[in-house]
Amino acid sequence: MAFSLEKLKTSAKAVRERAYVPYSHFPVGAALVSLDGQIFPGCNVENASYPLGLCAERACVSQAVAVGVRKFAAVLIMGDTERPMPCGGCRQVLSEFGDLQVFVASGDGDDVKSYWLHDLLPESFHLAPDRE
Numbered sequence: 001m002a003f004s005l006e007k008l009k010t011s012a013k014a015v016r017e018r019a020y021v022p023y024s025h026f027p028v029g030a031a032l033v034s035l036d037g038q039i040f041p042g043c044n045v046e047n048a049s050y051p052l053g054l055c056a057e058r059a060c061v062s063q064a065v066a067v068g069v070r071k072f073a074a075v076l077i078m079g080d081t082e083r084p085m086p087c088g089g090c091r092q093v094l095s096e097f098g099d100l101q102v103f104v105a106s107g108d109g110d111d112v113k114s115y116w117l118h119d120l121l122p123e124s125f126h127l128a129p130d131r132e
Contacts, residue, residue: 003033008076009109011041012056016078019043019056028079030056032064035071040064057090061097074101082106083113091121 008031016029021044028044042059054062057075064072075094077084084104086094094100095117102120105112118124 003037003073005076005103005112007031007039008033008074008103009078009105009112011039012076012078012105013109015041015043015056020045022046023048023050026079026081028056028077028084030060030075030077032057032060032075033073034064034069035073038064038069040069055087055090057086058093061093070097072097072100074103076103076105076112078105078109080107086120088121091117092124095121095124 011031012029014029015031016027019027019029021027023046030042032040032042034040040060040063042056042063044056045054045059047053057077060075064070077086084106086102100117102115102117103112104115
């Protein structure tokens with residue numbers, strides 16, 4: 001499956017601007033691309049009760065699953081740090097849907113690094129038996 005890294009960057013950057021981050025002031029945008037090329041953007045949404053916040057990556061997954069999409073090729077995460085890596089919880093949630101390519105981009109997306117999810121989470125829990 002071919003996808004446009006530029007479209008993922010554009011989507012993640014645009015949605016990052018809509019992040020709700022009154023506590024950390026750390027907006028994150030993400031864009032998840034399905035095997036058929038659909039892009040699902042998501043941003044982080046914080047909450048005064050910190051554990052109830054939603055990471056950008058999980059927002060993407062939720063949006064895709066809500067419309068029936070469960071097979072993905074890649075995700076791009078964009079934040080304002082040198083390497084805005086997905087947290088452990090997001091790595092595990094993403095792993096539920098296979099071994100995705102994970103792109104991380106800082107700032108405006110000029111510096112993009114690429115990883116495979118299995119390298120970022122080598123000992124993930126196994127997929128649900130009825131997944132395939």
